[in-house]
Amino acid sequence: MQPFATQCRVEVRQIKSRVNRFSFELFTLISLFVVLFKMMKILVGLALIGMAASECRVPIKHYKTMNCNAIGGIVSECPTRFDCPSITQHDKSKCYFNGKTYELSAQIPNELVTPFCSAQCYCRSASPFAQFRCVHVDCAEFFSAINYDDCIRTYKPNSCCSSGTVCGKERKKLAKCVVNGDEYLAGQRMYPSSNKCLTCICHEGFSEANITSDPNCYEPTCGFELFYAKQAYNGGIPVYRDNKCCPWEWRMPKDTDKLVEKSGSRLSSDPALQCKYGKLAMNIGDTLVSEESNGFTYTCTCAIPPLAQCVMSKNAPL
Template structure:
């Protein structure tokens, strides 16, 4: 009979794999998981959670919050606590009474060789924001190890994002196709709390392009012109979305000024918006 520790370890392992699959395959899951929200119980026929329960993300409007830790005006986030390598030297700032994080600008001067006879590729390390090296010359590039992922070939040092995951990986000699190996892959962190601190405080809605499994490109915030378009709650869910001071049931839409953007209550508690890649209006 397995020991209690073994059973607990198995459960943690299963939950970890579920979380990874959820982030890459379920709409809004990576957004909520990054904010520390927990998925509500799913039915046997529901592979993705239909709603999440979030902690109080901003209990004090005069403070900044990151991963549940509060920061006063001008207080810095320790660099080792930041999960996004492109977010550097971030500190809380109260601007017109609204909390936000200000970070140092990171400019990546990647090398693009215009000489077709001297082909070059940029190489990366897993915890780097910008490229950390360059390999030039056809022979040097041909000698690099390759990784075959999702029908594409990547050379040693190149970065890639496997399909249906929320991971970024670096091709290396020992790559075995396992995205959960921290040697080769890490979770993609969008820096939502760092870049959209005041939007979260105001109850704004994240805006996505395409599916709702990538990082948001911005937020739609409430205004006096918003109107709720009621819909039938086909899923019969009791969970609701909050948009500013408005409450929506699943299926309801809220109008916004950008006609190319559709905002819906689909996975509570946040309203989510999707912007069309092309728009006729």
């Protein structure tokens, strides 16, 4: 009996060892799966942001400026919607700029507002909510003329005022760049039509084919949170011009606004998939009746909630 009992104990220990090893391997696999799942979520989020920035043809620069989070869009080049805490959870006693929140009296670093010819922008109490107040910067060139046949003004990235003037023989020595078929000289600003959200500074060795990796090409920040916060965060929707990256203006709701529902559209049961505009609840694909003003036609659509967006197109001359 003793050998049999000993054999049983040995087999039991072996079984326990196998169970423990299996449990450890299972735990390791589960942990690995959790890590991979988290990495997948991060990669999908990054892919959505990159997708939204480079492929989506719907104007979304306002969402990027507001630091909104892209959601959905796996089977489309555009996100399904954006989550925008600065809109849905807006604190009326705080100011918002380029993804950051500022307390009352807090000041934006001057280097961040220099491109808007502004300085000393601070958050102050206002109605209906806190807004920024800035000092306007007047550049020296605003008050002095130059002979553009013989001179050029030069600029540095993200600047308001020019960094200098080059004339005569020195001007002829400057490197040349070609963008959109137009010729520029080193130091001049250029606006490639191939990417309307980039501004480039001409320099020696510039190639329009490499603008996305050129350190002298940059994507300017939109300044509407400095100057149009009352519209942007109070029910307005962005209005884009055909060839501009940032919203050109903001459209506020009107009592005369009329909705054109997308054919076969039914009101979504998910408020997150609707654009709220004044008294209207717009489904994705719904538009407002187009209107004309000052030689432009305004077309407004709920394409990517939570905000509808408009495009203003210049009318053909009569």
